Amino acid sequence: xxxxxxxxxxxxxxxxxxxxxxxxxxxxxxxxxxxxxxxxxxxxxxxxxxxxxxxxxxxxxxxxxxxxxxxxxxxxxxxxxxxxxxxxxxxxxxxxxxxxxxxxxxxxxxxxxxxxxxxxxxxxxxxxxxxxxxxxxxxxxxxxxxxxxxxxxxxxxxxxxxxxxxxxxxxxxxxxxxxxxxxxxxxxxxxxxxxxxxxxxxxxxxxxxxxxxxxxxxxxxxxxxxxxxxxxxxxxxxxxxxxxxxxxxxxxxxxxxxxxxxxxxxxxxxxxxxxxxxxxxxxxxxxxxxxxxxxxxxxxxxxxxxxxxxxxxxxxxxxxxxxxxxxxxxxx
Amino acid sequence: xxxxxxxxxxxxxxxxxxxxxxxxxxxxxxxxxxxxxxxxxxxxxxxxxxxxxxxxxxxxxxxxxxxxxxxxxxxxxxxxxxxxxxxxxxxxxxxxxxxxxxxxxxxxxxxxxxxxxxxxxxxxxxxxxxxxxxxxxxxxxxxxxxxxxxxxxxxxxxxxxxxxxxxxxxxxxxxxxxxxxxxxxxxxxxxxxxxxxxxxxxxxxxxxxxxxxxxxxxxxxxxxxxxxxxxxxxxxxxxxxxxxxxxxxxxxxxxxxxxxxxxxxxxxxxxxxxxxxxxxxxxxxxxxxxxxxxxxxxxxxxxxxxxxxxxxxxxxxxxxxxx
Numbered sequence: 001x002x003x004x005x006x007x008x009x010x011x012x013x014x015x016x017x018x019x020x021x022x023x024x025x026x027x028x029x030x031x032x033x034x035x036x037x038x039x040x041x042x043x044x045x046x047x048x049x050x051x052x053x054x055x056x057x058x059x060x061x062x063x064x065x066x067x068x069x070x071x072x073x074x075x076x077x078x079x080x081x082x083x084x085x086x087x088x089x090x091x092x093x094x095x096x097x098x099x100x101x102x103x104x105x106x107x108x109x110x111x112x113x114x115x116x117x118x119x120x121x122x123x124x125x126x127x128x129x130x131x132x133x134x135x136x137x138x139x140x141x142x143x144x145x146x147x148x149x150x151x152x153x154x155x156x157x158x159x160x161x162x163x164x165x166x167x168x169x170x171x172x173x174x175x176x177x178x179x180x181x182x183x184x185x186x187x188x189x190x191x192x193x194x195x196x197x198x199x200x201x202x203x204x205x206x207x208x209x210x211x212x213x214x215x216x217x218x219x220x221x222x223x224x225x226x227x228x229x230x231x232x233x234x235x236x237x238x239x240x241x242x243x244x245x246x247x248x249x250x251x252x253x254x255x256x257x258x259x260x261x262x263x264x265x266x267x268x269x270x271x272x273x274x275x276x277x278x279x280x281x282x283x284x285x286x287x288x289x290x291x292x293x294x295x296x297x298x299x300x301x302x303x304x305x306x307x308x309x310x311x312x313x314x315x316x317x318x319x320x321x322x323x324x325x326x327x328x329x330x331x332x
Numbered sequence: 333x334x335x336x337x338x339x340x341x342x343x344x345x346x347x348x349x350x351x352x353x354x355x356x357x358x359x360x361x362x363x364x365x366x367x368x369x370x371x372x373x374x375x376x377x378x379x380x381x382x383x384x385x386x387x388x389x390x391x392x393x394x395x396x397x398x399x400x401x402x403x404x405x406x407x408x409x410x411x412x413x414x415x416x417x418x419x420x421x422x423x424x425x426x427x428x429x430x431x432x433x434x435x436x437x438x439x440x441x442x443x444x445x446x447x448x449x450x451x452x453x454x455x456x457x458x459x460x461x462x463x464x465x466x467x468x469x470x471x472x473x474x475x476x477x478x479x480x481x482x483x484x485x486x487x488x489x490x491x492x493x494x495x496x497x498x499x500x501x502x503x504x505x506x507x508x509x510x511x512x513x514x515x516x517x518x519x520x521x522x523x524x525x526x527x528x529x530x531x532x533x534x535x536x537x538x539x540x541x542x543x544x545x546x547x548x549x550x551x552x553x554x555x556x557x558x559x560x561x562x563x564x565x566x567x568x569x570x571x572x573x574x575x576x577x578x579x580x581x582x583x584x585x586x587x588x589x590x591x592x593x594x595x596x597x598x599x600x601x602x603x604x605x606x607x608x609x610x611x612x613x614x615x616x617x618x619x620x621x622x623x624x625x626x627x628x629x630x631x632x633x634x635x636x637x638x639x640x641x642x643x644x645x646x647x648x649x650x651x652x653x654x655x
Contacts, residue, residue, distance in 0.1 A: 071404070108435045115436070121403060122436045124427050132393040133428060136400020136408075143356065143382065143406060150400075163423070166393035173388055327434050328470050330494045 014222070015289040018280065020064060021221045025056040025277050026299065028080040030306050031089050035096055039310070040256045046098045047109040052077030054219070054251030057276035058183045059153070060084070061224030062244075065232050066151060071119045071137045073130045075153040076111035077183060077250075085118040089306055093313030101316030105323070128158040131167030131180070138176035138235075149177040149235040157188025159202050168241060172209045175240035179231045182243065183218060185250035190262045203245040211241045218246030219276040222283075249274075335513045338506035340480035341445075342371050344487035345409060347517065349379055352407060355491055356383040358394055359411030359445075368413050369447055369506060391420035395444060399429050399496075402442040407491055415446035415500060416460045429496040430471030439494040443487070448476075449502040449541055449591055450639055455630035461540075461592040461623075466498050467569045467601075473522055474569040476500040478543035480511050482566055485520025493522060502541040509544065525572035527579065531561030534585035534652055537576060537602055539565040542589045542640060549645035558653050560587075568598060573605060580606045584615040585652050589640060594622040616655035619648050 032051040040049045052059070059078035063085070066072060074081035082092065087103070095102030095113055103113035104122075114122030121137065123130050134152035141148040158164055159182065171178045182202045186193045199205065206213025212234060216227040224246055231242035249271035253260035284290045335343070349355045356379075357363075357372060363386040366373030376384045387394050391412055398408035412418045418425070425444070432438040450459035466472050473495055477483040483501065490497035528543065529550055536546045543564045550560040563579050565572065580586050586606060588599035599620040606618060621640050629635050 104436050113436055114438060116403065116438050121400075122432070122438070124431070126423055126427060129392075129396065129423055129428055132396020132424065133400040133403070135393065136397035136402075137404050138400070139385075139397055140401040140404030140406050143401070144404075163392050163396065166388070166390035167396060170388055170390055170393040170397060174385070327437065329433065329473075330439055 015287070017225070018284050018289060021060050021225075022277070022280055022284065022298070024060045024064075024080045024083050025221065025280065027083055027089065027302055028056045028059070029053065029277060030302050031092060032079060034306055034310065035093070036252065036256050039093070039096070044314070045096050049096070049256035050076040050110055050254070051252055052079060052183075054271060054275060055183050055185055055248045056080060057221035057224050057280075058181065058218050058246045058248060061221045062151060062179075062181050062228040065225060065228040067148065069119060069146065069148045071121060071134070071141065071148070071150045073121045073123065073134045073150065073152045074111065075123055075127055075155060075183065077155065077185070078153050079111060081153070082113075082120065085120055087115070087118070088309065090309035090312040093310050094316045097313055097316070098318060099313060099316035100319050101313055106319040126161065126163075127154050128161030128163040128167075130154065131158075131164050132170065135167045135171040135176050135178055138171060138178040139174065142177055147236050149179055149232055151179045151181060153181045153183065155188060156182065156184040156186065156193055156196055156202060157191065159205070160196055168209050168211070168243075171241045172211050175238065177235040177238070178241040179228070179235050180241055180243040181228075182245045183248055184245055185248050187250050187254070187263065189254040189258075201245055203243060206243045211243055213243035213245065215245045215247060218248030219274045219279065221276055221280055334510040335480050336507050336510045337480045337483050337501070338369065338371060340484035340513060341487050341501055343513075344484040345372065346375070348488055348491045349375075349383065352491075354405065355407045355409065356385065356401075357409050357411065358385040358387060358398060360387055360389055360394070360413050362386060362411050367411065369503060372411070391417050392424050395421035395424040396428070398442045398444070399424060399440055402440045402496070403432070403438055407441050409443045409445060409491060412444060412446040414454075414458045415448035415462055416457045418444070418446050418462055419465075422465070425466065425472065425496070425498070426469045430469045433495065434471055440496045441494045442496045443490045443499055444496070445499045445501060447503040448500045449504050450628045450635060451504040451541070453630060453632060453635060454628075456627040459628035461500070461590075463498070463500050463568055464592060464596055464598060467598060471495070472569060473497040473567070474500070475522060475567050476502070476540045477566060478502070478505070478509075478540055478564050480509060481513060482520050482526070484513060485518055486522065486566065489519045489522050492519070497522065500540065504541050505544070520566065523567045523570040523572060525563050525565045525567070525575035527561060527575070528564045529560070529562040531559040531583065533559045533583060534587060534649060535561045535563060535579040535583045536587045536589055536645070536649075537563045537565065537579065538589040539568065540591060542591050545640060545642055546589055546645060549642045549649065552642065552646050553649050556650070558649060560649060571602075576602055576605060577610050580610050581613045584613050585655070586614070587619045587621060587645070587648055587652060589621045589645060591623055591640060593625050594620065595625050597622050616652050619652055621645055621648055
């Protein structure tokens, strides 16, 4: 796999799709860079920061396949799912800053957020717990007679938890419309893959549950998108769950406090050459879909939008202590 | 014809499924087999496999699936075959279901039915009373009916509630208690206790199977001239604090009785509530009668010694009466 190689044959209508890929991947990168490398260091982020740098092709390539009524369970490294569903970056900044403008009004931080009107369910920290819950959402979609599906995102670390196995097994037995998306970024906090599992690939587990599983280059957004289409077609067709293992690399520590000294330096170099945004840009220019100067204009426009979003978030107030007791239960 | 506690739960489930097409059942051995205790026998034939779902043996997946379906607007009723196995789903209940509304405004309408309690020689893994692990979790509701009337009324309220409700049904009561139930639809509100026996001399505050132990003890005590009031909590979370305090103010002496083990049991919490709010009304120490801090043993002499009984209540009541 060389740096610029793109595995999926391109068709001409892909130019427009590529521009959408580029927009959401670049916006996610810009927002996360500001959060991790500026705001966190300035003390404006009040808790942990978990970014998906280097993994942007995964949420973008998959979530753009979803229909509005499909239900998405993004992990903390899948910010672009929110952007694609129309969550404005200013609300993400406010969420990270613990302000009322965030999706949880300061009840939770970082990517721990959801909005049922957008069909996005919030993860919890023990991420594998989302697999049975996503199976339940898929069950409901089937129960209601829709042809919609649930997308469940998780990392390689989550695949070691019992919930992951219980949820996939049940979804397979009940033939639920569930698309399982693993961002295998090779590290769970400091634990490398070889200490996470004794099999070579997460996808190797698919046959054990009687479900199709495929491995895809997670840094090739076209390949991820094509795999997601196959998975969704399978699940919508009533054939049950489908597992996609996206091979990628976490180009950051576990969180902003983590320098990740445990990662051998050659891995940073190798994976740095496979950056999904750089590869997409190269493809777009090679195909003559865009020119370097145009990309620079688009980048400048994103930066301006992000500048404004940060100002909005910083002007959003903190929640008052009087809100503390609200919403433990439904108001009667 | 009198309706048993088990039949009352079954009727409540059946009527709610008839009333609301979004109500469905999910659990181990509940469909074809009809449930380990036969609570859902006949449901599969009437409602079909879409609404009565047999699952793999995977409590966390059962509860997780119920949460997901609840988030999507359905009203799942998950059965944990024995409440002892609910610990397998602890993370789903306390971290996922309990916190969704507070964290991001998403209600999880979901009922978890869990047959609990001892007295059937079930041993350490088929006899427990795990309610306090969940009473200590804000965002959940916890109920534990003692009568057929309350079992039916509370299962209906639980299904109609927009927050997650844990329904601990005492397996020792399934076929032991019965009464005539109203023909018409009714519910019992969550969060409301019932004074099931009026009395002057002292209050016994209890729930679940121990309500019946209390009633038998109260009958004996009456013959000795001791008039005991009994408050059946029915709901453990939210607690009916007003009813607890009103009874304590009325009788000035309080006994707390539960089948659950002692340390960290609900009795301690109720004692603190009474002490904080109506201390000046008390004419004696608050007395706890509970199981000891051990696992539930198997062999009959051991289990009998473990479970609180009528004799213990009578002795403690006499002592408190003379205090």
